[in-house]
Amino acid sequence: MEAKLMLIKKGAEANLYLEPFTKVLHQAGGGKVIVKTRIPKRYRIKDLDLRLRESRTALEAGLLSDAKRAGVPTPIVYEVDKVGMRIVMEFIEGAQVKQVLDRLGPAEMRKVCRIIGKQIAKLHRAGIIHGDLTTSNMILKSDGKVYFVDFGLGGHDSSTEERGVDLHLLKRALQSTHFRIATRAYAAVISGYRAEFGKGAEEIINRAKEIESRGRYVAKEERAWH
Structure with a gap:
């Protein structure tokens, strides 16, 4: 799936993709979403890398939500995929x-x-x-x-x-x-x-x-x- 998405930023820890809501989630939505996928690190032991990426993915999604509850504007988190190591979130126009x-x-x-x-x-x-x-x-x-x-x-x-x-x-x-x-x-x-x-x-x-x-x-x- 990742290869079909439109890459907008390649980072050291994760890649960002911009796609229509309907393509990534479901037909009832509108607008666009950001898909952040945490990339594997080949220098790490595979099991350790999986655990680290899974924990960081879950932690980041939680921090986005916690920050919003604290009164700080952040993107809405729509989906957390701890298998694909990705977060699907609101695209902020600005x-x-x-x-x-x-x-x-x-x-x-x-x-x-x-x-x-x-x-x-x-x-x-x-x-x-x-x-x-x-x-x-x-x-x-x-x-x-x-x-x-x-x-x-x-x-x-x-x-x-x-x-x-x-x-x-x-x-x-x-x-x-x-x-x-x-x-x-x-x-x-x-x-x-x-x-x-x-x-x-x-x-x-x-x-x-x-x-x-x-x-x-x-x-x-x-x-x-x-």
Whole structure:
């Protein structure tokens, strides 16, 4: 089935396909869906690889649903296939924040970044770590909502350290991709985070600064095994 789908993104851990709802699920639906298929790793022992892909597939689907319950816009999960190692989810019509953030006016940029900060705080308050907070994994809709996608490296963790790593990774992503506005953008993210998280926010914000100062970088592969 995978070969018949339209590949739109090939990743290290999974491939994304875009297809009509009726082709993947059933005739009663409309619109399009995203099919995320976690790919096998040949360097792993086969049984271990199967268990890891199955657990990560189930975990990601759960995180998407948990995030939505926490008040963070995420795609609706329609189907979790732990045999085919795939998640069928809602296709979010919009633009990657990565593609538009630099083109926004100063006030609109700050507004979007404050929304992002508030949504990260909602995740963290719910004990959810995204694990790959970049503007590539955020979709801005025409109504102003920002959807978070790709929780493939996420998990459940309420530690100050992992929350700090989440913020640190976003700051690095902003500096790398949006270097001209990175300082202002991150300041707006932190403003939104502080306002939404409330008591305890400063400890996490300060931990992110500490992580930056000690030069800690958590590679994706390491986080994938976490």
